[in-house]
Amino acid sequence: MEQGQFEKRLEMLDQRLDNIDSVVTALVERIMKQPVTIEVACPKCGNVVQIMLTSSVKSSSKG
Numbered sequence: 001m002e003q004g005q006f007e008k009r010l011e012m013l014d015q016r017l018d019n020i021d022s023v024v025t026a027l028v029e030r031i032m033k034q035p036v037t038i039e040v041a042c043p044k045c046g047n048v049v050q051i052m053l054t055s056s057v058k059s060s061s062k063g
Contacts, residue, residue, distance in 0.1 A: 005062050 030036060035054045042049065 027036070031053050032055050035052050038051045038053070040049050040051065042045070
């Protein structure tokens with residue numbers, strides 16, 4: 001593989017990782033503010049499983 005191709009692929013990978021990081025960060029921020037429900041259908045039986053993600057944050061004051 002040429003040096004230029006390697007650098008281009010490395011840059012593309014870096015951009016993809018940045019995009020994944022942005023999506024995960026946005027999801028975590030949303031979870032911190034309100035519950036998120038994910039629904040997954042079982043491929044074998046078709047039953048729907050609901051997963052709710054919530055967070056509880058304790059605020060602390062210093063001083």
